Amino acid sequence: MRHRIAVVGSGPAGLTFARVLHRHDYPVTVLERDPAPDARPPGGTLDLHEGLGQLALDKAGLLAEFQALSRPEGQAMRILDTAGTVLRDWRPRPDDRANPEIDRGQLRDLLLGPLDVQWGRDVTEIVPGTRDGVLVHFADGRQETFDLVVGADGAWSRTRPAVSPVTPHYTGVTTVETSLDDVDTRHPDLARLIGDGSVAVYGVNRKLVAQRNSGGHVKVYAQFRAPLDWHTNLDLADVEAVRSSLLALFDGWAAPVLGLLRHGTAFVHRPLYVLPVSHTWAHVPGVTLLGDAAHLMPPLGVGANLAMLEGAELAESIAAAPGPGDLDEAVRAFEEQMWARAGRWAKITTAGLERLVSPDPTEALAHFDEVQPS
Numbered sequence: 106m107r108h109r110i111a112v113v114g115s116g117p118a119g120l121t122f123a124r125v126l127h128r129h130d131y132p133v134t135v136l137e138r139d140p141a142p143d144a145r146p147p148g149g150t151l152d153l154h155e156g157l158g159q160l161a162l163d164k165a166g167l168l169a170e171f172q173a174l175s176r177p178e179g180q181a182m183r184i185l186d187t188a189g190t191v192l193r194d195w196r197p198r199p200d201d202r203a204n205p206e207i208d209r210g211q212l213r214d215l216l217l218g219p220l221d222v223q224w225g226r227d228v229t230e231i232v233p234g235t236r237d238g239v240l241v242h243f244a245d246g247r248q249e250t251f252d253l254v255v256g257a258d259g260a261w262s263r264t265r266p267a268v269s270p271v272t273p274h275y276t277g278v279t280t281v282e283t284s285l286d287d288v289d290t291r292h293p294d295l296a297r298l299i300g301d302g303s304v305a306v307y308g309v310n311r312k313l314v315a316q317r318n319s320g321g322h323v324k325v326y327a328q329f330r331a332p333l334d335w336h337t338n339l340d341l342a343d344v345e346a347v348r349s350s351l352l353a354l355f356d357g358w359a360a361p362v363l364g365l366l367r368h369g370t371a372f373v374h375r376p377l378y379v380l381p382v383s384h385t386w387a388h389v390p391g392v393t394l395l396g397d398a399a400h401l402m403p404p405l406g407v408g409a410n411l412a413m414l415e416g417a418e419l420a421e422s423i424a425a426a427p428g429p430g431d432l433d434e435a436v437r438a439f440e441e442q443m444w445a446r447a448g449r450w451a452k453i454t455t456a457g458l459e460r461l462v463s464p465d466p467t468e469a470l471a472h473f474d475e476v477q478p479s
């Protein structure tokens with residue numbers, strides 16, 4: 106028996122879920138708010154871990170294609186102090202495939218493959234328990250029903266209210282993101298500073314990270330502790346004003362490091378929100394959540410990995426469930442497994458954020474030494 110299954114969202118969670126179901130010849134409706142795959146810039150680079158994101162890609166039959174696209178050299182990580190002195194310069198062995206990097210756009214295209222995503226479908230509300238199943242409301246007034254709706258719709262999920270009243274809260278740490286294009290040609294000094302992977306500089310309650318993407322593109326993240334309204338007197342659309350404000354905030358840091366901000370082309374403000382550690386809910390038949398919708402946590406390199414593995418695992422459980430009662434049992438069992446694993450990672454990443462954006466920058470170095478293989 107084939108159930109009517111919909112997934113809301115075509116991020117890493119939703120696409121991996123749909124792709125693994127597709128591999129099992131199981132039909133699934135993918136509902137995505139964006140009008141097209143390229144409607145928004147796809148974002149920076151992701152490192153996919155061997156036992157998490159890569160395992161999910163294996164379950165989708167896409168590991169070999171990932172290995173061909175990904176950048177193992179992107180695992181390189183350099184740490185400087187604010188005076189520009191190199192404190193750590195970690196480089197992967199040539200055969201190291203533990204956490205290779207891939208551009209988000211490349212990962213999205215890899216997962217999309219043969220999937221028939223319904224673009225421009227903005228879900229506004231999920232109503233479980235109607236006579237014909239779970240009702241999905243759309244912004245254009247349309248409605249559809251399914252046996253199972255999987256909310257993979259990210260931090261501000263419209264599916265989540267059907268199972269949980271909890272909403273994300275601000276961590277006290279915000280990010281301003283900028284980028285550099287064609288870095289090897291236009292900014293060779295910065296290209297050398299960044300190396301093949303990432304460079305991170307930790308100061309008091311603030312840090313700067315630059316990460317190489319493919320094609321000479323670099324994403325730069327300025328992260329600092331600040332109240333949510335820190336920019337009240339700043340026009341965030343005014344590139345020069347934001348640049349000056351950041352340069353003032355990082356005043357006294359070495360000139361080459363500040364070059365990462367000086368040459369940034371546009372600035373995007375992203376305050377860091379999280380769901381409570383160990384967010385769970387009373388099981389609601391016909392609705393579940395995956396990825397950031399279920400367990401938004403600080404961005405310390407696992408969110409997409411967990412989202413993908415959950416998508417793959419839920420899809421495999423559904424494909425193996427023969428009857429209607431088995432579907433609900435499969436979802437319940439999946440939720441227990443997801444909550445346990447995500448809860449562990451939420452604790453780790455919450456503690457990690459405290460140490461990486463800390464009044465004592467030596468904490469950040471100690472954190473790096475604990476998590477980085479020697």
Ligand SMILES: Cc1cc2nc3c(=O)[nH]c(=O)nc-3n(C[C@H](O)[C@H](O)[C@H](O)COP(=O)(O)OP(=O)(O)OC[C@H]3O[C@@H](n4cnc5c(N)ncnc54)[C@H](O)[C@@H]3O)c2cc1C
Nearest residue numbers: 114116117118138228258259396397404406407408409410
């Ligand atoms: C700066 C930064 C760096 C990061 N780096 C890493 C990293 O290196 N490794 C890692 O594992 N994680 C990383 N993360 C975390 C990672 O980005 C997220 O955990 C991951 O994207 C979550 O995937 P998702 O599919 O759950 O949600 P999302 O990626 O948010 O996707 C949700 C999708 O749902 C769609 N949607 C939303 N609302 C609706 C609606 N109402 N109707 C229909 N569709 C809707 C959205 O358009 C989107 O396509 C990083 C995060 C940040 C902010």
